[in-house]
Amino acid sequence: MQNEEIKIKAEDLWQRTKSICIATTQSDDERNKITRYLSFVTRVKLEDSVFKILTNTKFTAEQLDKEYSEKINECFRLAGADSDLKLEFGVDEEYTPTYIQPTVTEQPKEVNNYNLKSKNTYFTSTQQMDESNTFENFVRGPSNSFARDAAEGVVKNPGKKGYNPLFIHGGTGLGKTHLMQAIGHEIKRRDPSQAVCFLSAEEFLNKYVESLQNGQIQSFRERYRSIDVLLLDDVQFFQRGKEVLEEFFNTFNALQRAQKQIVMTSDVAPKDLPAIEARLISRFEGGLVQEIESPSYETRLAILKKKAENMNAKLPDTALEFIAQNVKSHVRAMEGALSKINIFHISNPSIILGNDILSRLLDKIIENEKNLKLLSIEEIQRTVAEKYCVSITQILSSERTQSLVTPRQLAMYIARKITTKSLQEIAEAFGKKHATILHGVKTIRERLENESDLKRTLEEIITKFGYKMSDILES
Ligand code: ADP
Numbered sequence: 211m212q213n214e215e216i217k218i219k220a221e222d223l224w225q226r227t228k229s230i231c232i233a234t235t236q237s238d239d240e241r242n243k244i245t246r247y248l249s250f251v252t253r254v255k256l257e258d259s260v261f262k263i264l265t266n267t268k269f270t271a272e273q274l275d276k277e278y279s280e281k282i283n284e285c286f287r288l289a290g291a292d293s294d295l296k297l298e299f300g301v302d303e304e305y306t307p308t309y310i311q312p313t314v315t316e317q318p319k320e321v322n323n324y325n326l327k328s329k330n331t332y333f334t335s336t337q338q339m340d341e342s343n344t345f346e347n348f349v350r351g352p353s354n355s356f357a358r359d360a361a362e363g364v365v366k367n368p369g370k371k372g373y374n375p376l377f378i379h380g381g382t383g384l385g386k387t388h389l390m391q392a393i394g395h396e397i398k399r400r401d402p403s404q405a406v407c408f409l410s411a412e413e414f415l416n417k418y419v420e421s422l423q424n425g426q427i428q429s430f431r432e433r434y435r436s437i438d439v440l441l442l443d444d445v446q447f448f449q450r451g452k453e454v455l456e457e458f459f460n461t462f463n464a465l466q467r468a469q470k471q472i473v474m475t476s477d478v479a480p481k482d483l484p485a486i487e488a489r490l491i492s493r494f495e496g497g498l499v500q501e502i503e504s505p506s507y508e509t510r511l512a513i514l515k516k517k518a519e520n521m522n523a524k525l526p527d528t529a530l531e532f533i534a535q536n537v538k539s540h541v542r543a544m545e546g547a548l549s550k551i552n553i554f555h556i557s558n559p560s561i562i563l564g565n566d567i568l569s570r571l572l573d574k575i576i577e578n579e580k581n582l583k584l585l586s587i588e589e590i591q592r593t594v595a596e597k598y599c600v601s602i603t604q605i606l607s608s609e610r611t612q613s614l615v616t617p618r619q620l621a622m623y624i625a626r627k628i629t630t631k632s633l634q635e636i637a638e639a640f641g642k643k644h645a646t647i648l649h650g651v652k653t654i655r656e657r658l659e660n661e662s663d664l665k666r667t668l669e670e671i672i673t674k675f676g677y678k679m680s681d682i683l684e685s
């Protein structure tokens with residue numbers, strides 16, 4: 211074979227191996243971890259009977275080898291690699307970094323080391339961006355076209371009035387993070403000197419607390435005020451009264467004054483962010499606010515086609531149509547279904563993917579979808595009330611004794627986690643304000659970290675609805 215042909219073959223094999231590795235990893239946490247590790251791979255090389263997987267640093271090569279060589283090897287065979295091909299991990303000597311990812315220990319301690327006048331690409335990113343979250347891979351449809359246009363507008367006019375900040379909101383798994391990262395990639399592609407920083411609001415908070423503890427608040431400030439594009443994911447995470455909000459407000463002002471672009475995502479509209487003060491909300495609304503809604507059948511099908519193409523999955527259209535018809539809640543669930551069918555198809559290429567076999571393969575996902583649709587908030591309230599031996603009226607009351615607050619908040623938490631109801635609908639069903647629901651959800655989330663009794667009760671209740679803890683804790 212010609213060199214070029216070998217190269218294409220190797221890359222093709224690697225793409226498939228990667229897809230299978232990710233698709234066959236069950237828990238979200240593990241999947242995020244392996245996706246992150248795989249993203250360190252910069253190049254693959256096929257030489258004689260050795261398949262070399264090259265990464266950005268020696269450290270990541272060793273980590274990949276240590277933690278994932280078995281898994282990668284298995285998926286490599288599933289992807290169609292010959293059994294005499296041997297896998298090897300190493301450093302890519304030709305690699306020149308575009309995004310530098312400093313780990314905490316590598317960060318310079320001295321504030322004075324920063325040269326704030328120069329473009330500080332050193333701090334480009336604190337969290338890894340998914341390389342496939344690009345505009346090309348984002349399928350346009352009526353449910354997201356406004357948000358997408360706004361995102362493209364930002365790329366053309368970063369930091370300009372009318373585009374700053376951009377605030378994207380919508381339900382889980384509908385593409386907010388994807389679109390936000392697409393902005394980051396595209397700005398960076400057009401001008402590599404731009405310091406683009408992507409991180410979640412949670413990470414921002416953690417970094418803030420960390421810097422307070424280490425006495426490095428000054429360097430924290432300078433760091434976030436010296437970037438060109440701040441991509442802040444899931445700002446609903448910020449809670450009222452926290453000092454971090456004050457800090458964020460100041461960062462926000464400093465960036466906006468310097469005409470630096472800010473993009474935020476949230477699962478609710480700015481006005482429904484309970485924790486955030488009016489002065490900040492009006493600043494958020496001063497730019498562009500766009501919502502992403504649930505995709506229609508046609509958009510779902512187009513997204514599936516795109517995903518299948520990217521995964522190099524050769525599946526019949528009827529299989530994709532089956533998924534688009536049966537998996538409607540969010541794009542992430544559709545991806546799960548697609549991977550599952552693809553893996554099955556790779557391992558059993560001769561089996562025809564008829565509707566019967568597709569239903570069997572996706573029975574769990576389809577059942578979840580049905581539950582999502584059918585499960586009413588009233589049913590959750592009733593089940594929780596029974597469990598705690600209180601009445602629904604008490605759950606809906608405003609009485610603040612702990613014996614009522616816990617079941618009330620737990621019911622809010624479950625409603626938020628496993629139904630597709632909007633915050634508005636949940637608030638109405640409980641006769642409460644949005645803020646109260648979000649506060650309840652947060653309280654339970656925090657309590658679940660330490661209280662095993664509460665966790666057990668939650669598990670009992672959701673098992674009745676056909677869910678596992680992993681279905682809700684990871685999302
Ligand atoms: P969110 O941040 O809104 O919860 P994500 O951006 O993480 O959702 O999207 C979930 C998954 O769905 C991602 O893998 C993303 O690539 C995919 N996705 C969502 N919308 C689209 C779209 N319009 N086109 C292609 N992929 C999409």
Ligand code: MG
Nearest residue numbers: 386387388443
């Ligand atoms: Mg997201």
